[in-house]
Amino acid sequence: MQTLNVLTIQRLGAADRARVEAVDQRVRLTDAAGWFDGEIRATWPAFTAARYLAPDANGLGTRAERDALLAEADVILGGFPFPLDLRARAPRLMWFHQRPAGASNLKRGDLWGSNVVVTTSRGQANGLAIAEYAVAGILHFAKGLHRVPLERDARHFDARAYRPWLLDGKTACVVGAGGIGQELGRLLAALGFRVVGTRRTAPTGPLPPGFSIVGEAGDLDRYLPEADVVAVCCQWTPETDKLFDAGRFARMKPGAILVNVARGEIVDEDALIATLRAGRLRGVVLDVYAGEFERPPPDALWSDPRVMVTPHISGGSDQDRHGGIALFCDNLRRWLDGRPLRNVVDWARGY
Incomplete structure (x- = not known):
């Protein structure tokens, strides 16, 4: 039984991590949320970093350790913002899922237009x-x-x-x-x-x-x-x-x-x-x-x-009804079964 290495750079609660791991015994989930914050701070505009990162967030591990995590990843679950050079640093990467719904979020990075299968949470936002x-x-x-x-x-x-x-x-x-x-x-x-x-x-x-x-x-x-x-x-x-x-x-x-x-x-x-x-x-x-x-x-x-x-806050509420992780788990099951994924980005169409 071949292991599927899933790397999350999106912060997940314990319940969501358990949901991902429960999809199949072949799934090996590695949690690297926050590890890349320093790189994001250095490569994204300061306005973005101030909006989305905690003031003292500077990442974890060394560059070599982060590269090693990416080198082993078959699947990456990400959010926004994200490391811009994921494709170049993750040679085994076959599929990237982003929790946000809009595909245009990815235009700054090297995943856009690449041969990696990319899915979004379109239709599953709040x-x-x-x-x-x-x-x-x-x-x-x-x-x-x-x-x-x-x-x-x-x-x-x-x-x-x-x-x-x-x-x-x-x-x-x-x-x-x-x-x-x-x-x-x-x-x-x-x-x-x-x-x-x-x-x-x-x-x-x-x-x-x-x-x-x-x-x-x-x-x-x-x-x-x-x-x-x-x-x-x-x-x-x-x-x-x-x-x-x-x-x-x-x-x-x-x-x-x-x-x-x-x-x-x-x-x-x-x-x-x-x-x-x-x-x-x-x-x-x-x-x-x-x-x-x-x-x-x-x-x-x-x-x-x-x-x-307003600063892109319309999706916020006192109840989190975002279905991105449920969609990811469904797609993870589909991936393992060899079935088509939902919400695959068509690069020519733009979403």
Whole structure:
């Protein structure tokens, strides 16, 4: 019985380690969480290190010891950020699974486009928490609550400036009606929205709960003029890079609310800033922004009261419902049985 060497550089609790080890007697799990923190600190932008590493985290072991761990690894379970040169240092590596859902997280490293099988936790993230965050952001601007800090600082009320919406009967367009997008569509429909959505290809079966229509990517321009809320939930790929450019903002309904819980690079921020300056948007909810792992958001966005920017926290909650480890264990069983894996990244497609 051949041993399968699984190296985790993602922090796991005791219960999750036990789940991985219980998949099969052939699995030998080595826990190297935190060992590579010093390398990450040295090779990633300081902004990333400060965001994701503990202030005193500098890694464990020597470079030779870390190389030895990688040299023995058949499978690596990772998170974000990660060592950028995993492919070069892990000659036996056949499969890498990352706990985050977005494949674009991997673009900085040498796994991207390599011959290593890479899987992600797409569809297994804390989708409900992210959808609830989006709803909170929509309500923030729909009810004019962005006025509260302005009036508190000015010590002056202007009741007429709130202009609150009634949500019932409004239209929402969910761009990327996948796992997160479907959760959001269901919640928005419960609030009275008419919900339309897009996917890379239109579904052929029943519509997801809450959606009145789900079209393909090319239908987006047809939906934008009628949408009071536009929520970006899609993957960042070559096709969606700067998907929301000046032309798309011009097609949006004047006074609409934009939400982005996907990746900042899907929105052309120069075009967004120009659209805000023209007064065409009621509010913008951003849990992401371009280059968020390297620098703060542009001041033109951060300082605008019509923009709510948060540091990629929409998936957080008091309950961890992330299914990434369950997916990894299922795929580990599939790998050992010689069956196809779920969520394999297609490099040409981008996820």
